[in-house]
Amino acid sequence: MNAAFAALTARAFIPRRALALMGLAAAALLALPVFAQGTGSVVTTPQVRAELVAHAPEGIVPGKPLWLGLRIQHAPHWHTYWKNPGDSGLPTTLTWTLPTGLAAGDIEWPTPRKLPVGPLLNYGYEDDLLLAVPVQVAAAPAEGTAEIRLAAEWLVCKDVCIPESGEFVLQLPVQGSTAGHGALFDAARGQLPRPADGAQARASFEGEALVVRVSGLPAALQGRAIEFLPETPGLIANAAPQQNRWEGADWIARIALDPQRADAPTAVPAVLSVAGDRAGWRVDAQVTGAWPAVAASPAPAPEMSPINAPATGTDPGAAPLSLPLALLFALVGGMLLNLMPCVFPVLSLKVLSFTAAGQGPRERVAGGVAYTVGVVASFVALAAVLLALRAGGEQLGWGFQLQNPYVVAALAALFALIAMNLSGAFEFGSVLPSSWASARARHPRVDDLLTGVLAVAVAAPCTAPFMGASLGLAVTLPTVQALLVFAVLGLGMALPYLLASAWPALAQRLPRPGPWMAHFKTLMAFPMWATVVWLVWVLGQQVGIDGVAALLGSLVALAFVAWALGSPTLGRQGRWGFGAVAAACLAATLAWAWPSLNPPPQSLASGTATASEAGWGAWSPERVAQAQGEGRTVFVDFTAAWCVTCQFNKRTVLTEASVVDAFESHNVVRLRADWTRRDPAITAELTRLGRSGVPVYALYPPGGGAPRLLSEILSVDEVRQAVASSKVAASR
Amino acid sequence: MPRIFSPVRRLTLAAGVAAIGLAAPSVWAQATVGQSAPDFAVTDTQGRKVALSDFKGKHVVLEWVNPGCPFVVKHYGSGNMQATQKGAVDKGVVWLTVNSTARGHGDYRSPADMAAWMQSQKAVATATLTDTDGRMGRAYGARTTPHMYVIDPAGKLVYAGAIDSKPTANPADIATAVNHVNVALSEALAGKPVSTAQTRAYGCTIKYADPA
Numbered sequence: 009m010n011a012a013f014a015a016l017t018a019r020a021f022i023p024r025r026a027l028a029l030m031g032l033a034a035a036a037l038l039a040l041p042v043f044a045q046g047t048g049s050v051v052t053t054p055q056v057r058a059e060l061v062a063h064a065p066e067g068i069v070p071g072k073p074l075w076l077g078l079r080i081q082h083a084p085h086w087h088t089y090w091k092n093p094g095d096s097g098l099p100t101t102l103t104w105t106l107p108t109g110l111a112a113g114d115i116e117w118p119t120p121r122k123l124p125v126g127p128l129l130n131y132g133y134e135d136d137l138l139l140a141v142p143v144q145v146a147a148a149p150a151e152g153t154a155e156i157r158l159a160a161e162w163l164v165c166k167d168v169c170i171p172e173s174g175e176f177v178l179q180l181p182v183q184g185s186t187a188g189h190g191a192l193f194d195a196a197r198g199q200l201p202r203p204a205d206g207a208q209a210r211a212s213f214e215g216e217a218l219v220v221r222v223s224g225l226p227a228a229l230q231g232r233a234i235e236f237l238p239e240t241p242g243l244i245a246n247a248a249p250q251q252n253r254w255e256g257a258d259w260i261a262r263i264a265l266d267p268q269r270a271d272a273p274t275a276v277p278a279v280l281s282v283a284g285d286r287a288g289w290r291v292d293a294q295v296t297g298a299w300p301a302v303a304a305s306p307a308p309a310p311e312m313s314p315i316n317a318p319a320t321g322t323d324p325g326a327a328p329l330s331l332p333l334a335l336l337f338a339l340v341g342g343m344l345l346n347l348m349p350c351v352f353p354v355l356s357l358k359v360l361s362f363t364a365a366g367q368g369p370r371e372r373v374a375g376g377v378a379y380t381v382g383v384v385a386s387f388v389a390l391a392a393v394l395l396a397l398r399a400g401g402e403q404l405g406w407g408f409q410l411q412n413p414y415v416v417a418a419l420a421a422l423f424a425l426i427a428m429n430l431s432g433a434f435e436f437g438s439v440l441p442s443s444w445a446s447a448r449a450r451h452p453r454v455d456d457l458l459t460g461v462l463a464v465a466v467a468a469p470c471t472a473p474f475m476g477a478s479l480g481l482a483v484t485l486p487t488v489q490a491l492l493v494f495a496v497l498g499l500g501m502a503l504p505y506l507l508a509s510a511w512p513a514l515a516q517r518l519p520r521p522g523p524w525m526a527h528f529k530t531l532m533a534f535p536m537w538a539t540v541v542w543l544v545w546v547l548g549q550q551v552g553i554d555g556v557a558a559l560l561g562s563l564v565a566l567a568f569v570a571w572a573l574g575s576p577t578l579g580r581q582g583r584w585g586f587g588a589v590a591a592a593c594l595a596a597t598l599a600w601a602w603p604s605l606n607p608p609p610q611s612l613a614s615g616t617a618t619a620s621e622a623g624w625g626a627w628s629p630e631r632v633a634q635a636q637g638e639g640r641t642v643f644v645d646f647t648a649a650w651c652v653t654c655q656f657n658k659r660t661v662l663t664e665a666s667v668v669d670a671f672e673s674h675n676v677v678r679l680r681a682d683w684t685r686r687d688p689a690i691t692a693e694l695t696r697l698g699r700s701g702v703p704v705y706a707l708y709p710p711g712g713g714a715p716r717l718l719s720e721i722l723s724v725d726e727v728r729q730a731v732a733s734s735k736v737a738a739s740r
Numbered sequence: 741m742p743r744i745f746s747p748v749r750r751l752t753l754a755a756g757v758a759a760i761g762l763a764a765p766s767v768w769a770q771a772t773v774g775q776s777a778p779d780f781a782v783t784d785t786q787g788r789k790v791a792l793s794d795f796k797g798k799h800v801v802l803e804w805v806n807p808g809c810p811f812v813v814k815h816y817g818s819g820n821m822q823a824t825q826k827g828a829v830d831k832g833v834v835w836l837t838v839n840s841t842a843r844g845h846g847d848y849r850s851p852a853d854m855a856a857w858m859q860s861q862k863a864v865a866t867a868t869l870t871d872t873d874g875r876m877g878r879a880y881g882a883r884t885t886p887h888m889y890v891i892d893p894a895g896k897l898v899y900a901g902a903i904d905s906k907p908t909a910n911p912a913d914i915a916t917a918v919n920h921v922n923v924a925l926s927e928a929l930a931g932k933p934v935s936t937a938q939t940r941a942y943g944c945t946i947k948y949a950d951p952a
Contacts, residue, residue: 095883098907126842126948127874128883163909168846169944171810171909242940244897267772268881268900270938301774379791629807629860630817637813637909693855697850712944714846 021406034372051174053639054710055164056088060137060176060485061189068182069156070111070145075193076112077140078102078160080178087132088162090120092241094130098163098171100139104158115139118199119279119288120237125167129247131237132456138196153179170639170711188633201279201290208291213265213300213659218244219263220293222280230254233283234263238276242267265300272299287715331489338478342500347515375507378453380502382460388491390464409465410650411686413550413605417559419465420543422482424563425570429538430529433567434574460502479700549649549684551605558601564592564674565597623668629679629693632708635677639710641734642677646694646704649684652721654703661722670728707734743767751818760853762932765871771889773937778879782838784867790836797893799833801825803865803919804877804946806885808847811943812911814887815863824921825864831929836934837865840877842949848872857868874948884943890924890934899924901939925928 013295038606047059063075064070078100080088088096100340105110117139120131159171180186207224231254238244252261259280276293308594390409409415428434432438482493540563548556572586625631627644635642645662671678681690683702697717705718707730718730757873771778777800781791803821806812815821825835836857841848849857858868871877880889881900881947890899904917924934 037821096943098909098942126950127946128948161908165945167947169810264922270940272903304866337934432786484946628859633807633813634817636808637810637817689856689860692850692853696853710846712810712813 022176022462036705047613049176049178051176053164053170053172053174055083055086055166055170055172056162058160058174058176059161060158060178061192062156062178062180062186062346063189063193065185065190067184068145068148068180068184070109070148073109073143074143074145075140076104076143076158077138077189077193077196078158079189079192080139080162081133082137083582086164086166086391087121087123087130087134088137088164089113090131090133090237091117092131092237093163094123094132094241094246095128096125097130097132097165100160100162102141103140103159104141105159107149107154108147109149110149111144111146112156113142113144115141116196116200118200119198119281119286122235122237122281124247127247130165130249131246138192140196141191149182152181152182155179158693163392168709168711168713172639172667175315176399180658189502189683199286204289204291207289207291209278211293211295212297214262216265216267218263218276218623219264220263220276220278221258222291222293223258225257225259225280225289227257229259229282229289229372230257234259235281236263237279237281237288239278240271240273240276242271243273243276250626269299284530294368331493334478334482334493338482338493338497341478342497343503345497345501346504372509374504375456376506378456379460379509380499380506382457383464383502384460384495385499386461386464387494387501391482391491391494395490409485410648411550411684412545413547413555416543416550416650417562417605420540420547421426421563421566422462422537423539423543424566427533428567428570429574430536432530434570434576442464444679463501464498482700543650546650546684547605554604557603561597562594562601566593569594603717622673624678624680627679629689631677631679633712636708636710636712640675640677641710641731642679642708642715643671643731644679644681644704644706644708644715646681646683646690646699646706648682648702649704651683657703657705657722661724661727664724667724667727674731674734676734709734745746755861757834767787771897771899771900773900775890775897776895777815777889778876779895780869780871780876781877782869782876783851783917784869785849785851785858786867788867790867790869792891792895797832798812798893799828799893799925800891801833801835801881801925802882802889802891803835803837804882804885804887804942805837805842806839806847806946807849807854808841809885812885814909814911815903815914816863818914820911820914820919822861822884824903824919827865827922828925833925833929835865836867836869836875838869838871838882840874841947842874842883843872844949845947847947872949874946874951877946877948878951882911882946884940884941885946886943887941888921889947890921890928892928897911897932898928899937900941901936902941902943905939906916907940907942 033147038729042578044533051058057078057080059081061077061079063077064073066072068074077352082088089099091099093099100115102112102115106112118133118137120133121133123130123132123531156176156178157175158176158178161171163169163171207222209220209222211218211220213219235242235250243266248264250261250263252259254260268645274295276295278293280289280291284287293347315714410419477491478497482490505551544559546558569587569590575582575583578586624645627646632642632644645654645658647658649655670676681687681693682691683694694700696701696705697706697715699717703720705720705722705727706715707718709713716730716734718726777792779792781789784790803825807816812821828835839849839854851868854868854870856864869876880887882889886901888899888901888902890895893899899920901920904914904919905923906913906917920936920939923936927934
């Protein structure tokens with residue numbers, strides 16, 4: 009089951025496409041970073057391959073043709089912009105440093121495509137683009153080679169935008185021929201808008217519309233669908249459908265003006281984009297009449313009518329999972345929870361109960377049912393508290409109970425008591441009033457129930473695979489449905505034991521009752537002690553070394569009380585005598601310890617908890633956004649000291665040498681979001697990621713955009729592959 | 741009307757008509773400098789209802805935002821946006837930051853998350869508005885993040901456009917750029933007409949929801 013589980017997580021969280029893109033990404037990342045200065049003619053980013061190319065078939069000689077150009081090959085669905093980028097975007101800019109005697113002209117922009125984005129529209133290029141620039145050679149450079157330098161900036165977008173830049177160097181022979189890219193320049197020339205010589209274009213105004221009339225266009229164009237793309241940005245409503253028609257040999261278009269236009273030019277240079285013709289035609293529309301004053305539009309003023317945006321806070325329809333799927337995930341997640349490192353210590357309690365003597369099949373099933381009821385009821389109760397607190401405005405998530413140091417201390421005390429009991433230091437029967445003890449004997453199922461409660465209190469804060477998405481959904485659902493998800497989660501966690509208790513063959517396989525049971529019971533004390541160590545460490549993360557001392561002191565006093573009241577070897581007098589002293593000790597210790605368990609101010613704790621490790625920084629949303637803006641990938645470890653799975657992943661994967669290498673070689677910013685204590689900002693980010701608990705491992709792509717979530721149980725390969733493919737895969 | 745359509749063109753046109761037509765042309769890009777700014781009634785990140793009419797008699801600045809956008813990061817990471825906000829709010833101006841990103845887009849942030857982000861940025865906006873269905877953004881013709889608007893106490897739009905004069909993603913350009921919002925506000929607060937009332941906004945495309 010473990011192997012199958014590992015295979016499941018490994019496969020489930022690495023999309024096949026990401027794997028396929030990995031090689032490409034690795035190649036891309038080995039090349040120059042986005043903002044680095046190149047020493048060659050090629051700059052590669054995950055979005056584009058940009059190359060400085062030249063065409064000088066007869067060398068660099070005055071009067072002979074010399075073309076330079078930036079070739080941009082876009083990754084699928086990414087685009088860069090035309091000189092008029094439309095409603096958003098920025099045109100690509102080229103800044104040349106050329107030998108004296110050479111002067112670069114303007115970019116010869118190929119006819120762009122319309123790129124609609126929702127209600128907006130951009131003009132730009134996808135696929136393979138060459139921005140060619142003619143160069144005037146006034147005097148040939150003297151040396152054997154001419155050094156061409158180019159600094160280029162481009163904004164590349166898909167549904168997110170990344171500003172990129174590159175510096176390019178090319179050595180051209182002055183005498184020899186440079187013609188390797190001749191075909192490329194020829195192809196680019198074929199995509200330039202042709203000057204419509206002999207055509208006359210005039211623009212006038214009708215209300216808030218620009219009316220363009222073009223006469224004298226080539227006869228072959230007549231009757232064909234044409235669109236008017238102004239080279240000047242910000243004049244027309246780009247996304248509005250253009251009304252146009254042919255009137256004999258004249259083409260007439262009525263185009264809505266941009267109400268927020270900033271210019272009122274006397275001429276509008278434009279490209280007429282013709283259906284089925286890659287190149288199109290270029291015209292210069294002379295404006296007759298005055299631009300309508302933007303402030304005095306004849307159009308009816310927008311009324312002050314409320315837009316009545318429905319102010320609904322929740323929209324379950326947009327939830328990432330459907331409810332039935334969430335329930336299924338919850339069931340599977342609950343079962344997998346049993347395999348998480350954090351649940352392990354508590355399982356020994358359950359295993360112990362299986363071996364209890366004198367159980368018939370009926371008692372065993374009853375025990376299983378009681379345990380299940382305990383688990384489910386605890387899940388529902390915890391969830392109800394969580395939802396109630398969230399409804400009250402608290403920024404909490406799953407596992408919140410362990411964010412409170414007092415709860416951690418109480419659990420540590422409880423586990424210490426259980427461990428002492430299992431070790432034989434005292435008997436509950438001697439401590440509890442006799443009426444309680446007999447009730448316990450008459451209702452052994454109460455033990456099973458409480459075991460279930462304990463398992464949830466300690467173990468539930470960790471999220472298992474499949475659980476994260478369900479929990480994330482649950483906290484956004486209406487209360488009843490949310491509680492249903494949590495109940496199913498508990499059912500999943502208890503299910504293996506319920507089934508085992510109903511499985512007669514298991515009981516037959518157990519050894520006959522005997523002295524081994526006493527040994528086994530003592531043996532089971534050690535996982536309990538380990539749990540106490542863990543809880544003490546969690547408390548140390550939360551409140552520091554003084555709190556640890558306070559807790560350990562309290563545990564000693566508690567042990568004294570337990571021994572005094574529960575030791576089977578003490579007489580009645582000794583019991584009450586020691587008991588009184590022990591109780592006084594405990595009271596004094598608690599009075600001393602209590603204030604030390606208060607969490608220190610936020611800054612102190614987060615400073616010590618998060619910045620301690622080399623290579624890792626403390627998480628904040630702005631650090632993520634800033635690093636993304638710098639074109640870097642960001643890996644965020646959402647973690648908590650009380651989350652054993654988180655610690656397990658940290659020790660086995662995140663500090664593993666090859667993973668650290670992968671982070672460093674790909675220049676990944678590593679941030680740790682420590683949720684050991686309450687932190688509304690982290691809770692908010694988890695909510696945004698559709699999660700409600702930790703661990704969560706998120707890889708944010710450079711430039712912005714949605715992060716990719718990795719598996720809750722990390723593997724070295726998974727992280728390395730994800731990091732290697734992040735820049736390409738993250739763009740979706 | 742054109743008689744011949746290529747299939748591609750027809751699709752493009754259909755998409756255009758679908759995008760614009762369904763929203764009713766009057767809803768898109770109606771905000772015009774010199775005219776009444778469209779009123780809006782939306783919810784802020786604290787769940788309070790906010791309407792433009794609440795702020796009659798005050799200058800109002802609208803700022804469109806998307807924390808996932810490099811151009812927004814340029815102005816917040818450098819502190820430029822916060823400084824502009826503070827300068828305005830200190831003079832009694834109402835500053836409303838609006839997020840029109842559609843639910844379902846990778847850049848979407850819940851109101852709580854948006855509030856936390858604004859807090860983490862030490863933003864001093866009067867309120868952060870949630871416009872997930874994009875109606876407010878469409879009514880103003882907001883296209884990019886950031887996209888800035890200034891409304892005078894009479895409810896008239898007096899500035900629409902970019903935050904400043906250098907349309908780049910490079911924070912180093914902020915120092916040498918003209919902050920159009922600061923200029924427009926200081927002129928409007930002095931009772932003068934705004935000299936540069938419209939500019940071309942630059943930034944990331946606003947990720948609007950499909951019109952309902």
